[in-house]
Amino acid sequence: MALPESFERLASLFRKMPGVGAKSARRMAFYVLQQPPSFADELARVLAALKERVHNCSICGNITDDDPCSICSxxxxxxxxxxxxxxxxxxxxxxxxxxxxxxxxxxxxxxxxxxxxxxxxxxxxxxxxxxxxxxxxxxxxxxxxxxxxxxxxxxxxxxxxxxxxxxxxxxxxxxxxxxxxxxxxxxxxxxxxxxxxxxxxx
Ligand SMILES: [Zn+2]
Incomplete structure (x- = not known):
């Protein structure tokens, strides 16, 4: 049985993550599908902010929102x-x-x-x-x-x-x-x- 394309796309993205097999990836995609729309909205916002805001500390290379990171400061x-x-x-x-x-x-x-x-x-x-x-x-x-x-x-x-x-x-x-x-x-x-x-x- 073919699953909806957008569902498959989400599952295949989860599948790329370390330690996630095909079955777990589908379970995660089902979980997202079953949540209220606000969950998917928040997930999308958090993912966008992660790439936008998180960067490497200019002193030590740790990941951080602020520079220098909490350890260096x-x-x-x-x-x-x-x-x-x-x-x-x-x-x-x-x-x-x-x-x-x-x-x-x-x-x-x-x-x-x-x-x-x-x-x-x-x-x-x-x-x-x-x-x-x-x-x-x-x-x-x-x-x-x-x-x-x-x-x-x-x-x-x-x-x-x-x-x-x-x-x-x-x-x-x-x-x-x-x-x-x-x-x-x-x-x-x-x-x-x-x-x-x-x-x-x-
Ligand atoms: Zn640092």
């Missing part, structure tokens, strides 16, 4: 410790776990030769300048425990090794092949606390 954060993450999702997971009180830098990329991905030179340059200008004392590299995360970590160490800040990498607790995004609080806390110093005073 929080006077209680420790500005001498910088945690470098691959994605905003990783930043969210570490923040949500409440295991880190410093500031962040989102790379927005990684070293992955097989996918033809490499770290953006401008991002690395900005990171270096930020570490120097802000007098950052410790850089915690929180790349994922996968091959791409390892390559990204080595690229960062190569690039930042000559600077004054000490470098650490989160370690214990994260399974090889796992991801920061899906790690629980205890695992992230263990990984953060047992970070391995790779450069600088112990």
């Amino acid at each position: 929080d006077p209680l954060r420790d500005r001498k410790v910088l945690c470098v993450v691959e994605t905003v999702e990783d930043l969210f997971s570490i923040e949500h776990a409440g295991v880190f009180s410093g500031v962040y830098q989102v790379l927005g990329g990684r070293e992955s030769p097989l996918d033809g991905e490499t770290l953006d030179g401008k991002v690395l340059e900005a990171l270096c300048t930020r570490i120097e200008n802000d007098g950052i004392e410790e850089v915690i590299i929180a790349t994922n425990p996968r091959i791409e995360g390892d390559l990204t970590y080595h690229a960062l160490v190569d690039y930042l090794g000559a600077g004054a800040a000490s470098l650490s990498r989160i370690a214990y607790g994260l399974p090889v092949g796992g991801s920061i995004e899906f790690a629980d609080r205890t695992t992230l806390q263990a990984a953060m606390e047992s970070r391995v110093r790779v450069k600088g005073a112990q």
Whole structure:
């Protein structure tokens, strides 16, 4: 049986979202259909505002309505410790776990030769300048425990090794092949606390 075209279009959009299969996508589309018209109106407005208003923080790369983001503008954060993450999702997971009180830098990329991905030179340059200008004392590299995360970590160490800040990498607790995004609080806390110093005073 053919379903109405606009229904299929909505379901196929939901289907593109991570973790949503064909069946769930159809259930979501049915749900929207069953709600009063105000629900679809609000959904459309929220989606439009999301792309219009949300942008990347000019300091750390986090997503935000305001610039700088709430983390960069929080006077209680420790500005001498910088945690470098691959994605905003990783930043969210570490923040949500409440295991880190410093500031962040989102790379927005990684070293992955097989996918033809490499770290953006401008991002690395900005990171270096930020570490120097802000007098950052410790850089915690929180790349994922996968091959791409390892390559990204080595690229960062190569690039930042000559600077004054000490470098650490989160370690214990994260399974090889796992991801920061899906790690629980205890695992992230263990990984953060047992970070391995790779450069600088112990
Ligand atoms: Zn920020």
